[in-house]
Structures are given as structure tokens and as C-alpha cells.
Amino acid sequence: MSPLAPTPARTPPIDLATLPLDYEGFRTLAQDGRLTDHEKIGFPPAYREGFEDAIWTDITAKLPMLIEAEGQTVVDIGPGCAALPKRLIELCRDRGHTLVLADSPEMLALLPDVAGVTRKCEGLFPNNAAAVSAVAGAPADALLCYSVLHYIHLDASSLDFIDATAALLASGGRALIGDIPNLSKRRRFFATERGQAFHRAFTGSTEPYDVTQDAPAPGKIDDAVLASLIARAQSRGCDAYLLPQGPDLPMANRRDDLLLVRP
Template sequence: MSSFDGLGYEEFRRMAGDTSLNQHEKIGFPSWYRDGYEKAIFRDITGKLTNINGRDKTILDIGPGCAGLPRLLIDHSVACGHSLVLLDSPEMLSHLPHHKGVTKIAGFYPNCEQALDGWKGKFDAILCYSVFQYIFVEANFWKFLDYSIELLASGGQMLIGDIPNISKRKRFFSSSAGIQFHQSFTNSTDVPKVDFRSVETHCIDDAVILGVIMRARAQGCDAYWLPQSPSLPMANRREDVLIVKT
């Protein structure tokens, strides 16, 4: 199986059951990438995916994992009276608490139509956070996008968040701020090597993100390319896409 950083659906299933890994490592992050940042990440999400701030909404979280972020969404949804659907592997979902109004569906998105077709046109908000890079390699990402738009209600929003963009990363590491960041991180005087002419296989770049935006707009949606808050740990090399079904 080939996927981003060697990870994919089956590998995440294995990691979810690995008792030697903490909750951040189970979802593919070292602890310092997420520990202490999850509330700030959730604030950034709610500032963009604004439909989840209302009452009695229907929400889908694609690949929530098992760390703190889905727990914040669960607590928020329960408090707001939302109907929340969590879709991930059974191993990941087993770590998350059960609550009234929270439905867990085990499966690999977007190849899960049998479980989700009943919600077509009903979701007020869809969240896909730190997951698109795996779907991009392991699945048909046009099907991912097209099916997600089908699931959205009129006025529904989808946030494809925390997208690692190799083009943004190159721009950052060719800047003086990026060079200083790299040298501080590596405790060295090395200058990052950046080749703007190379195409990295299995990596998301500006062209992919622009393609997602244009395809969503071609289906009658509004779509926006958004920066992350500078307070987030990887804001200098990750970005978000917000899609609104009109």
C-alpha cells in the first residue's frame, strides 16, 4: 500500500490498536505536533466551519481519529444538540466515547455509500481534518469531493482542513523565516534545499488544491482557499479549503 508518509487506512487501523502508542501517535503525529494545540485548532475550525456553531445541525466528521480533537467536537455537538456522525475504522472509533446523538460508522471514505446514502443532502457541515493527504493517495479524490458535495444540504459547509501543501512548504523554506525555522529546529546552520521545478509524487501541491476548488465551483458551490491561524503548529506549511453548497 502506498500513501502519504507510508500511512494509510489499514496502517492506521493497526496503530489504533497499538498500546505502545499514545493518542497522538495513533493518528500519525508526534505528541509535540498536537499536545496543547487542540483547543486552538478547534477554535480555528469553528471560525471557518461556522454551521457547527448553530443548534440542531447534522454533522459528519471524516476520519476523526482518536485524540483530543474529536472529543472536543463531540462535547460541542452534544452541547448544541447536533446529530454527529463519526466515520473511521472500528479500531479508531472504539477509543471515542458514546453519547446520545453521536453515530459511529466504521468504513473507508468515500467507499462507504451503503452506510451514508441515507444522509444525502442532509449534512449541514462536513469536517475532514488532517485526512485529505491520505485519501488523495489511497482513494479517488474526485469521488471523495463529488460524494461529499452530494451529502451536503443546501447551505451546507465542508472544511477540508490541515492540508499539507508541498508548494507552500517550498515557499516557506526558501524564505528567510523558513531558513531560520529549519536551523532552529535542526540545531544546525544547514540551508533547506528547495527545487521549485520538481514534482513530488503523492504530494499535494497548489495545482491539486486549485483543482479541488475549481471542481467544487463547477458543481455550483462556493469554494475558498484559506490560511490557518498563525497560532497553529503547522500553519507555515498547511492550508484549508472551505466549500459551501449554495
């Protein structure tokens, strides 16, 4: 570069809080070379880096067939492109599982193709549920949808999501719909002194954190939404359970897991 040439302007940092985090928004993030893998899936690095082992342990405890069986059919809805789906791909290769990865084409392009293991299905679930079933070629023994339901909740019907998920499961199959932000649980936590102390430590603020328990929050998942999803799964022939996350997970104090089991 000529010494007289102007210095190129620095690209401003990404503020994830200002971006539309929906299916189309994540397609855009996946193509942004400025972002880390965690940022491409909507997380500031501090929310995920260093926690992958604990998250993985929690997932495999709730989907034990991933590590205890061989030759399973596994479906990952909205895997993104960070460390967890890559770890799942390696596990499926080691255990002889077939793994269906369902996400946008932009996200799927960031995940490796492993012959005889990975099958990719583009599109927004549950709208592409028939395609996912066809690509899988068999009912799912294990289905994982982690940190994704609250985005699907904005783009599609959560009840349709439960219907499609239940329909994919084999007899004895399990679906872990994990890391669901529960607004009711969040409000309960931050209304306590422990929650207030957590907020002060996280933000550095000395001001009390105002928690309005009954304020409407359109588009958010709360106790009532989760209860309706449990009832819907039961009506579709599955047992359904709301489970806590391990205490060493980064957002266990304000998120829940939903487990569906096909008898």
C-alpha cells in the same frame, strides 16, 4: 518474577516516519497500546499537544454553525481518536446536533458512544459515501475532514472525495477540509530566509535547507491539485475557497484549508 529470570526486552520506540500512513496503516496504529492518542493519528506529540484550543478556534470560525446553531447534522470524516473529535462530540451533545463519525472500526472503537448524538460509519471515505449518507439520515449542515485529505489522496480519488463531499451537503451547508499539507506552499516558505531560520531552530542544524522547487513529488498535494479540487467543487454546485490557517496553528506556514459552501 524470579531474580534469575531474564529482564524483558524493552519495546523499541515507534518511528512514525517509517510507517505506512494510509487507511490500513492507521487501523494498525489504532490498536497499538504503546502509542499516545496523537501518535495513533500520525502526529508526534510536539505537533499537537498544546495546540488543540487554537485548532478548535480555527475550525469553529470556519464552521460557525457548530456553535451558533442547534439541531444540526454534522459529519466528521476520519476523526481519529485524539482530543478534537472528543471535543466535537461534547459540543454536539450540548447543542443537540447529530454527529456522524466515519473512520475505520479500530479508530471508532476508541471514541465514546453518546446516545442520541453519535452515529458511527465504518470504512474508507469516499468509498463508503452512500453508507455515510444513510447513517446521517439527512444532508450535512457541517462536514469536517481535518488532517486527513492527504491520506485519502493515497487511498482513493481526491476528485471522488470532492464529489461525495459536495453531495452530502445541505443547502447552506459547509465542508471544511482542513490542515492540508501543500507541497508548493511548503517549498515557497522554506526558500525564504524566515523559512531557513525556522528549519534551523526546529532541527538544530546549521546547514542550509536545500529546497528544489520543481522536483516531482508523486502522491503529494500541491497548488495544482488544490486548484483542481476547487474547480471540481464548483462544478458540483459549491462555492470553494482556499483559506489560510490561524498563525498560531503549528503548521500554518505549510498547510492550507479548503472550504466548500453549498449555496
